[in-house]
Amino acid sequence: MFNNLDISAFSKKLADYANFIVCRCSGQVAGILAFYMNNGHFVYVTFVCTLKEFQRLSIFSNMLHKLENLAQEKGYEKIRLEVAKENHSAQQVYLHKDFSVVEQGDNSLFMEKWIGKHGESA
Incomplete structure (x- = not known):
């Protein structure tokens, strides 16, 4: 997924x-x-990284929880992300966190999680 990434352009966009x-x-x-x-409809997660020595310590869960709270405060209803089709471990994590696949690209899946304005389920 990152084979053709222009790191300079990506880092500038992030900054x-x-x-x-x-x-x-x-x-x-x-x-x-x-x-x-x-985007007034969803928050888009563009990058997630947890250092190897801190994996399986709920780091991602804690960051996602903070993002959900922030998004709800701002009135967003969904969180969206893209994951490589071959990244099965990340897909499993996202599915466990109530994301669902909403679209497929050539090399990636787009996943969304409904958070509602006050966290209510769809």
Whole structure:
């Protein structure tokens, strides 16, 4: 999925437009979640990373929970992301967190999670 990534353009786009949730453990950055809130209907997660030594410690869960709360406060109803078709472990995590596949691309899946304005389920 990242084979043709222009890292300079991507990092500039993140710096100019993205919001970040950073999780720290003992002063060290353990995880980062980058997202855009420039669409009135959904928040778009563009980048998620958890350092290997901090995986399986609920880092992603905590960042996602914070994002859900922030999105709800701003009136968003959905969180959307894209995941590589071959990244089965990430897909399983997202499915476990109540995301569902809403669209398929050539090499990726688009997944959404309904959060409602006050967290009510669809």
